[in-house]
Amino acid sequence: MHVFITGGTGQTGPAIVAELVRAGHQVTGLARSDVAATRLTGLGATPVRGALEDLDVLRQAASAADGVIHMAYGGDYAEPEAMIRRDVGAITVMGEALVGTGKPLVVTSGTLVLPFGQPATETTAPDRAGAAAARLAGEDACLAFVDRGVRAIVMRLAPTVHGPGDHGFVPMLITTARTTGVSGYVGDGSNRWPAVHRADAAVLYRLAVESAPPGSVLHAVAETVAFSAIAGTIGEGLGLPATSISAERAGTHYVSPFMALLYGADAPATSTRTRELLGWTPTREGLLDDIRDGDYLD
The missing domain is CATH 3.40.50.720 (NAD(P)-binding Rossmann-like Domain)
Structure with missing residues (x-):
């Protein structure tokens, strides 16, 4: 084609x-x-x-x-x-x-x-x-x-969408952690995040x-990850504590109130129908492994 x-x-x-x-x-x-x-x-x-x-x-x-x-x-x-x-x-x-x-x-x-x-x-x-x-x-x-x-x-x-050279939501989260000294998640961090x-x-x-x-x-969508696990993996890699940020404080902790809304969103999504329809099978490393082993924390 x-x-x-x-x-x-x-x-x-x-x-x-x-x-x-x-x-x-x-x-x-x-x-x-x-x-x-x-x-x-x-x-x-x-x-x-x-x-x-x-x-x-x-x-x-x-x-x-x-x-x-x-x-x-x-x-x-x-x-x-x-x-x-x-x-x-x-x-x-x-x-x-x-x-x-x-x-x-x-x-x-x-x-x-x-x-x-x-x-x-x-x-x-x-x-x-x-x-x-x-x-x-x-x-x-x-x-x-x-x-x-x-x-x-x-x-x-x-x-x-993670991988080498990512400049999306996760790098923004890492920058915030470095700036504030804590790797934050909103509330109890149980909200789910597709990747x-x-x-x-x-x-x-x-x-x-x-x-x-x-x-x-x-x-x-290859997987859905709890946001507390993302924050914890970032904190581990940076040597910073993973810390709960209240919904009230999130708007000033993160780059903007809009980003705080997204980082606190429970947004799980599945891809079962997509996989069945096209025979798609994700094979690459998951988000947490990529944060640990990729270029995110360099």
Whole structure:
């Protein structure tokens, strides 16, 4: 297949590009800069210069491909509405380029769109008033193409996609521990946190673009870990105590009240249906082992 990917030089994107190339697929990737273009070339992909705002570029690249993986998401988080408009605009243009072809459009979301406090499955209704509800506009835009002859697929990533060079939630937690002198968890730390290794997530993206049925909602979740165990492993590695932080103090202990909300969220999610549907079996080390043995505490 010829796969066009956005976000191919982000945190998870390079692993997906490398996985596709290893499997024999031709890959083109959106590149906003010379640095991004060079990285894509080094991964074995062909860069397409442009950004998510360049809708004509997206349209042409999607039209020329046998399938699309949409990873890119970002911008100014102080202007969420602008981010949503950009994301939906990009998905809509690429989806329209695939109408009537039966080609795959894999759009990235996250399991944090689901209700907290219960083991959420792929069929659990998302929480449209929740902390990550902004990602649902992209899910809706993607799945709207199912009835228009597109093999539209939503991929919900675990909040922690770990591996070398991670710059997500766990490194932020480690930075806070180093700054405050304690490795904190909210309350009793029993809240659950999904995770997946980047290499395992990349395999799932490849399986999805190759064979997931239209309308699939997939969960890239390898395990669910108690947050107290994450904090304890970080504390052990840094030589700091793992300490309970009250919900009242969490907003000032962590980077922001929003991050405190996420770190205190009980957000378990399962991937049983995803595994059965595509034969996906995560094989890489779990989050706690990666924190101990990887580059997190260097």
